[in-house]
Structures are given as structure tokens and as C-alpha cells.
Amino acid sequence: MSRISRKTFAKLLIGKSICEALLVIAVAVGLFVATTNRALHGGLDRADAQTISGWAVDDGSPGRRIEVQLFIDDKFVEQRVANEARPDVHQADHAADDRRGFAFKLPALAPGEHQARVYVVNSSASLQHRTLQIIGGPISFRSDALP
Amino acid sequence: MTAEPNTQSFEVADGSKTAFTDRSLAGWEIVSVVSSILIAEWMAVTAAGFTKAIIAVPVALAILVVLISHGLRNESMYDIGFRFDNFLNALLLLAAPVVLTALLCLLIGWKSGAPVNFLRWHPNRYLVLQFVVGFGWALIQQYVLQGFVNRRSMILLGRGWGSVLMVAAIFGLLHLPNVWVILITFLGGLIWAAIYQRVPNLFALAVTHSVMTWFVVSTLPPTALHHLRVGLGYFF
Numbered sequence: 001m002s003r004i005s006r007k008t009f010a011k012l013l014i015g016k017s018i019c020e021a022l023l024v025i026a027v028a029v030g031l032f033v034a035t036t037n038r039a040l041h042g043g044l045d046r047a048d049a050q051t052i053s054g055w056a057v058d059d060g061s062p063g064r065r066i067e068v069q070l071f072i073d074d075k076f077v078e079q080r081v082a083n084e085a086r087p088d089v090h091q092a093d094h095a096a097d098d099r100r101g102f103a104f105k106l107p108a109l110a111p112g113e114h115q116a117r118v119y120v121v122n123s124s125a126s127l128q129h130r131t132l133q134i135i136g137g138p139i140s141f142r143s144d145a146l147p
Numbered sequence: 148m149t150a151e152p153n154t155q156s157f158e159v160a161d162g163s164k165t166a167f168t169d170r171s172l173a174g175w176e177i178v179s180v181v182s183s184i185l186i187a188e189w190m191a192v193t194a195a196g197f198t199k200a201i202i203a204v205p206v207a208l209a210i211l212v213v214l215i216s217h218g219l220r221n222e223s224m225y226d227i228g229f230r231f232d233n234f235l236n237a238l239l240l241l242a243a244p245v246v247l248t249a250l251l252c253l254l255i256g257w258k259s260g261a262p263v264n265f266l267r268w269h270p271n272r273y274l275v276l277q278f279v280v281g282f283g284w285a286l287i288q289q290y291v292l293q294g295f296v297n298r299r300s301m302i303l304l305g306r307g308w309g310s311v312l313m314v315a316a317i318f319g320l321l322h323l324p325n326v327w328v329i330l331i332t333f334l335g336g337l338i339w340a341a342i343y344q345r346v347p348n349l350f351a352l353a354v355t356h357s358v359m360t361w362f363v364v365s366t367l368p369p370t371a372l373h374h375l376r377v378g379l380g381y382f383f
Binding site (some may be wrong): 005006009010012013017019020024027029030033034037063124129 | 177208
């Protein structure tokens with residue numbers, strides 16, 4: 001290979017790497033925007049061996065009822081709509097009405113430490129994709145005895 | 148950088164001198180092409196709201212690198228393995244490993260209780276047509292894997308087990324995260340890379356590649372092969 005050719009080829013490889021890096025960044029940003037809804041938020045108020053409760057709202061669409069999913073120890077347990085009465089959430093100006101709460105009744109769990117996660121379901125504008133956004137972070141609780 | 152037989156000094160854009168060898172350039176070429184394929188396999192373009200056609204960008208860039216590399220290294224189609232003079236020699240060398248692998252597939256399929264069905268490979272398509280499509284796809288894969296990656300690996304590591312292992316490992320890596328297919332392609336990669344280094348004929352490799360794919364799909368448990376899906380597509 002000639003010296004010039006090698007130099008040109010090395011520049012081409014650098015240019016290609018830059019193009020691909022920009023493409024990957026663009027797709028990553030697009031993926032973040034498409035799958036994340038910053039208007040969705042909520043909180044967990046109670047987590048124990050019997051109940052996990054909290055609230056969830058969509059600031060971008062105040063009238064919409066939010067679907068929430070409960071996972072315990074990384075396993076799906078239940079999905080429900082956050083439509084239970086939570087006047088305190090309304091009074092704190094987090095929601096347009098009172099019915100933004102949820103409460104999961106937990107199944108029988110083995111004794112010991114468990115970790116619960118509650119996610120709000122985020123549907124894309126085209127409704128092609130549904131992603132989960134955690135609310136309140138993972139929360140640990142203890143189940144003392146089998147019922 | 149330590150002195151190497153084929154080290155040549157080469158001036159980069161900022162004017163500094165860098166020792167840049169054929170070996171390091173060959174290594175860079177391999178990384179560049181393999182990374183393009185991995186990007187194409189793993190980019191979540193549709194979920195990000197882009198058209199699937201964007202995958203053509205890294206693929207086109209990889210093809211460009213491969214073609215320019217051939218030109219710069221004065222490699223002809225004949226050198227790369229698009230030839231017929233050694234076709235039968237290559238097939239003869241491939242026969243024993245192919246028969247052994249076929250028997251191994253039958254044994255594993257029989258042990259795992261999977262039903263053998265030689266019409267399972269795209270059942271909606273005539274088998275002859277599927278062989279033609281399979282041969283074409285196998286030829287593309289073998290061209291990239293042997294005609295480019297293996298040849299650059301030989302520049303980087305020399306002819307022999309080092310470069311053969313490297314080619315097989317890359318072939319396996321490109322089939323992540325499908326564990327069974329990684330294992331199968333790694334073994335296949337070892338056989339094809341070793342034989343290509345002795346008798347470079349891409350047509351013979353592609354024939355055995357398509358026949359082996361047919362045999363693997365027909366004999367091994369479909370649940371384990373997961374429709375031969377790789378990359379992000381494995382999960383959907």
C-alpha cells in the first residue's frame with residue numbers, strides 16, 4: 001500500500017467512527033425522548049407485607065388516569081389504574097381531581113426481606129411502544145410470617 | 148512502539164509522526180467493520196422513532212471500508228475466494244467436519260427429544276428456493292467473515308490458530324445474545340476459518356454454511372434456537 005493511500009484510509013476510518021458515534025448518540029437521544037415522559041410522576045406512601053399504596057399523575061394530560069404496575073422481587077404482580085380517592089394529592093395541586101391514588105393488596109409472601117417497585121405505564125404518542133417508569137424508587141419491606 | 152518488520156512511518160493530519168503498521172491498520176479495519184455490524188444489530192431505531200432504513204448507514208459504511216481496503220491492498224476477487232479452481236478441494240476438506248457436525252446435531256436433537264423436521268427452515272417457502280436464499284446469505288456472511296475478517300486477522304496475527312480463533316470468536320460475538328447460535332457459529336467459524344486459510348474458496352464455504360444451517364434448524368430444538376434471532380431482534 002502506498003503511504004498516501006494508507007493515510008487517506010486512516011482518515012476514512014476516523015470519519016466513519018465519528019459518523020457512527022453521532023448516529024448512535026442520535027438514536028440514544030431519540031430513544032430517551034420516545035420512551036420517557038417527564039410529566040409522569042407520583043409517590044409511594046406505604047409499603048408493608050399487606051399493602052403498597054401511593055399516587056400517580058400525568059402533568060401533561062391532567063385528566064388521564066394512569067396505569068400502574070407492581071413488581072415484587074423483580075416479578076410482575078399486578079396492574080391497575082390509579083383512580084382511588086386521594087384528596088390530599090388534589091389539595092397539594094399535583095392533580096386535577098381527587099381520584100389519583102392506588103393501593104395494591106399483596107399476595108402471601110415468603111418470610112423475609114422483599115423489594116417492591118411500582119411503575120407508571122408510559123405509552124408513546126403512536127401507541128406503538130409502552131415503557132415503564134419507576135415512581136418513588138425501589139422500596140424494601142419485611143414479611144414476617146406466612147399467613 | 149517496538150520495531151516490527153513491516154513498520155512504516157506515516158504522517159498524520161496534525162503533522163506528528165506515528166509508527167503505523169499494516170498489522171495495526173488491519174486490526175483497526177476489523178474493529179471498524181465488526182462495530183458497524185454490531186451497531187446495525189443492536190440499534191433500537193424504531194423504538195427511537197426513526198425509520199428502520201437507518202440501519203443501512205452503518206452497513207453501507209462497513210461495505211465502503213471493506214471495498215476500499217480490498218482496493219488499497221490490491222486484492223482481487225480471485226484472491227478473496229470468488230473462484231472455482233479450488234472449489235472441489237475446499238469441499239473435500241469441508242466434507243468430514245460437515246458430516247461430523249451433522250451427526251452431532253442429530254445426536255443432540257435426539258437426546259433433547261426435539262422432533263426432526265427437514266421442512267422446518269422457513270416452511271412457507273419451497274425448500275429449493277430457501278436453499279438459494281440461504282446460499283446467498285451464507286455467501287455474504289462468508290465473504291465478510293473470511294474474505295475480509297480472516298484475511299485481516301492473518302495480517303494481524305499470522306496464519307494459524309491465533310487468527311482462526313479470532314475469526315470464530317468474532318463470528319460468535321456477532322450472534323449475541325443467542326447462546327446456542329453463538330456456540331454453533333463459534334464451532335462453524337473455527338472450521339470455516341481454518342479451511343479458508345488452507346483453501347480460500349467462498350463458494351464451498353457458502354454451500355456448507357447453508358447446508359449446515361438447514362441441518363441445525365431441522366434437528367435442534369426450535370425453542371433453543373429462538374428462530375436464529377440475534378441482536379436486539381432476539382428480544383422481540
